[in-house]
Amino acid sequence: MSDHDIDPTSPRMAPKPEVTKIAGRELKPSTLMMGHGYDPVLSEGSLKPPIFLTSTFAFPSAADGKRHFEGITGKRPGGADGLVYSRFNAPNQEILEDRLSVWDGAEDALSFSSGMTAICVLMLAYASQNDVIVHSGPLYAASEGFVAKVLAKFGVTYVDFPAGATREEIDAVLEKAQTQADEQGGKVCMVYLESPGNPTNALVDIEAVRASVDAAQLDCPIAIDNTFLGPLWQRPLDQGADIVVYSLTKYVGGHSDLVAGSIAGAKKWMDPVRMLRNTMGGICDPNTAWMLMRSLETVELRMSRAGDNAAKVCDYLANHPKVEGLGYLGMIKDARQQDIYDRHCKGAGSTFSLLLKGGEAECFRFLDALKIAKLAVSLGGTETLASHPASMTHLSVAEGRRAELGISDNLVRISIGIEDADDLIADFEQALEAV
């Protein structure tokens, strides 16, 4: 008898109920990553989910097909269950989304083909003509460009505020945004944050933003790009954010071998974005979703190790005579920033700025001498990366704005990986000798 002949109603083949608690103990995300949202019984006993390479899904009967579309179109209450077409969703992406929700304590999540797809579809879903977006600064350059150049084509304007702003400053910014919206005949449609900011690592006070939005009685979501510290070191939904955004390309994917993105939050905030994703496409592909599930099994291990490594490397660098300073969340000098860190963060991360004594020439000599660390943009991978923002990622930023953002010529951006910490220190030591 082949497996196909086994009665699916027999005890061996019945799907197992999902276990999320044992003796009242809520299971941790790192435990749930090995099985949450997937039952081997439904896939021939395959311990790991197969990759479902299909564009469409068969209905058991014509009546089932009709019922599904009645649900989708709202002709029948309760919505539609099950899968119909892979631009909307598919098994690997659904399991991935269930597991991503676990990390942020979110009700629902959506996966995308890149971090920027996630951000663009999110903003498009909430912005209407003449609306105003309030955002912290600096943002990831492409996010800032999407607001200032693309959404601007549809009459959407923005008001920005520096990442470290206080409650009073945020109140004033929201008031200005509301006035601007009234003048334009629109509304404030989203407060969009990124914390910590790149490359200064300035933190946004999410709790203050929440209090400010509530006090102003704004009916718009607070979204936050949590790529640098999530999902391990910061859970912004706990501080009052509504939507958490990721470039999964970075720490979550974690091996510098894929590009993907996601958003997560309450279902009511996800629904409009899901509808636009259904229309536009942009969902992550099944192979990438499978890779991300493998990555999620080790995300805590990898991030913990990278965080420990970064602490050791920064301890070494902080006392080096050729080092002018460090922009590392484990060594904050500003009391207000430290207060935000203590309230919001569970770890200092592994991406920081190294300020060398000198300028571009000294940085270039340092970067060219590195033997373990690779010279590349991006972050959050298993390998240590280093780059020079002023001449690379932020070259297109006007000089004045660059100075304002603290992107000086003597700044090297470093993302520490999971190599041996003492090997990394030896590499930095010999590269600093070459400066």
Ligand SMILES: *Cc1c(COP(=O)(O)O)cnc(C)c1O
């Ligand atoms: C990389 C990055 C993005 C963009 O993500 P992609 O996956 O490259 O599209 C957005 N925000 C931050 C903070 C990033 O580091």
